Every structure is written in structure tokens, then in C-alpha cells.
Ligand SMILES: NC(=[NH2+])NCCC[C@H](N)C(=O)O
């Protein structure tokens with residue numbers, strides 16, 4: 658196919674869904690958990706067993722670099738087997754009852770690059786949980802609920818942030834929407850684009866990487882020293898980069914600032930924010946959906962909702978994927994290590 662795939666949703670057939678479920682259930686018996694070295698090594702090899710149409714669709718999405726997101730729809734979720742939506746991401750068994758769904762996420766990740774994660778998030782787990790956690794209702798984190806999760810590039814502050822972000826839906830009974838916003842460069846002036854492409858914008862780590870939101874109290878917290886440094890330093894970055902006519906974006910206004918002595922940059926930043934706000938759209942994930950986000954071409958977030966904490970709350974899984982493992986080599990210790 659030569660033209661960019663325009664349909665943002667690829668629906669798999671019932672037969673394909675059965676085949677994939679059998680595959681992931683079998684794999685869940687063979688491996689010890691989502692961080693199993695052998696599983697991770699085999700991922701792209703096993704992913705070749707996914708239906709060819711699905712693999713081709715994802716390949717086109719990645720190569721065309723045009724659409725900000727796509728959804729693979731129709732995977733089966735065994736609501737009974739996965740059990741209640743947990744109260745917290747800490748203290749879950751390995752493997753978890755939803756290991757097959759975690760494998761499904763990792764297989765999709767392997768079609769796009771290498772799954773990786775952060776030492777500073779969710780105890781360094783490779784597959785993250787996103788569900789509301791009591792006490793965090795008003796926080797600007799995936800575990801919040803009552804506030805709009807404002808538009809952001811995932812881990813925008815970090816030079817090694819994901820190229821692709823996968824959000825897999827296990828449960829969403831109330832149809833709570835994720836939000837997405839494309840970059841519409843035609844809605845920005847040439848002057849603003851020029852400024853947005855320069856390193857004039859201060860960015861800080863978001864709260865999900867802070868020690869206070871991740872420590873058990875047992876470890877020394879040394880792994881958060883880089884985050885502390887980035888939090889204090891006024892690191893200045895560009896909001897747009899790459900091809901001027903189809904630029905990449907790096908933005909998380911909630912954790913960004915424009916220096917007071919740079920009114921031009923302030924104005925350009927507001928224009929970028931307004932452009933994104935104008936283009937916000939809802940994407941309601943259904944169980945079995947995998948939302949694939951091009952983290953350089955789309956900002957995303959989530960609508961506000963009221964959590965019930967009754968085991969039926971919305972539950973997503975999240976995997977970050979890089980297309981260039983080498984750039985973070987010095988941070989990872991071993992060539993095969995996946996934590997930055
Ligand atoms: N605008 C924002 N809320 N940015 C932070 C995003 C939340 C973060 N990715 C998390 O894991 O919780």
C-alpha cells in the first residue's frame with residue numbers, strides 16, 4: 658500500500674481474535690512474567706504469528722508517520738480471568754492473572770521497536786497499570802480521575818521518551834474517553850513555527866516520576882537523583898522539531914514554563930496550546946482495544962471521571978516503545994536491559 662492508511666481503527670475478525678487469544682494464553686503458561694528475559698528476546702519472533710493484515714496495518718502506520726494514533730480492535734478479554742481492577746499497581750502477583758494481555762501488548766510493541774520502561778515509574782515494571790487509585794483523584798497522573806488529564810507527550814521531559822506508546826484496554830464500563838490532539842501545522846503562523854522550533858521552553862519531569870509517588874520507603878531513592886536534577890534545572894527545549902511541514906511535537910504545558918523575559922516565546926507557546934485544544938477528539942477504548950500512539954505526532958490525555966473503587970473501574974495497560982535502543986545504552990547497564 659503506497660498511501661497513508663487513513664482508517665484509524667483496524668478491526669480484527671472473530672477467528673483472528675480466537676487465534677491470538679490461544680497464542681497469548683499458551684505463552685502465558687510458558688514464561689514467568691512480562692520481564693522474563695527469554696520472552697523479551699523472542700517477542701519479535703513470536704509476533705510473526707500475529708495475523709498478516711494486522712502486522713501490515715501497524716507497519717504502515719509506523720512507516721508513514723502521518724496519523725497520530727491508531728486502534729487495533731477486537732481482541733478478546735476474559736473479564737472473569739483478569740479479575741477485579743486492582744486497588745494499586747504495587748503488590749500484584751507475577752505472573753498476574755492478566756499476563757496474557759500483557760504479552761499481547763508486548764507483542765504489539767515488538768512490531769514497532771523495543772519495549773522499555775523507567776526505573777522511576779511503577780517500581781521499574783515494564784508493563785504499567787493505569788487505573789484510578791484512592792487518594793490520587795486530583796493528581797495529573799494516569800492514576801488520577803476527577804480532573805481532566807491534560808494533553809501531553811508521554812514523558813515529554815525526557816530525551817529518551819517513547820517513540821510509540823501503547824495503551825491496552827482491559828475494562829472501561831463507563832466508556833471514559835481518552836483524548837487525542839493532532840498537530841495541525843496549517844493552524845500556526847510561520848513566525849510561531851520558527852520560534853517553536855527553538856530551545857526556548859522550560860520543561861520539568863511530570864509527577865509520575867517523582868520519588869514521593871513511587872517509593873516504598875525501603876529503597877534508597879538514588880535512582881530519582883536524575884529526576885531531581887531535571888526538576889531543578891531549567892532545561893530548555895523546542896516544542897516542534899523535524900520536518901517543518903509535518904513537524905514532531907514535544908509538549909506537556911502543565912509541566913512547562915516559558916521564561917518571563919521571552920514574550921515572543923510565550924505567545925508562540927499559547928498558539929501551540931490553542932492549536933491542540935482546537936483539535937482535541939475523544940477516543941473511547943473498549944476492552945480488547947490497543948491504542949497505538951505516535952508519541953511525536955500526537956498529544957494525548959483523558960477525560961475526568963468519578964472512580965468507584967469497587968473492582969469495576971476503568972483499567973488500561975501501558976507500554977513504551979523505542980525505535981532506538983542505542984541512544985539510552987549508557988543508562989541501561991546491559992545491552993538487553995530495558996530500564997532507563
Ligand atoms: N499533563 C500531564 N498530566 N502530564 C503527566 C502525564 C501523566 C504520566 N504520564 C503518568 O504516568 O501518570
Ligand SMILES: O=C(O)CCC(=O)C(=O)O
Pocket residue numbers: 787798799800806811824834835836957958959973
Ligand atoms: O487513561 C488514559 O486514557 C490515558 C492515560 C495517560 O495518558 C497516562 O497515564 O499517561
Ligand SMILES: [Fe+2]
Pocket residue numbers: 809810811957958
Ligand atoms: Fe500519557
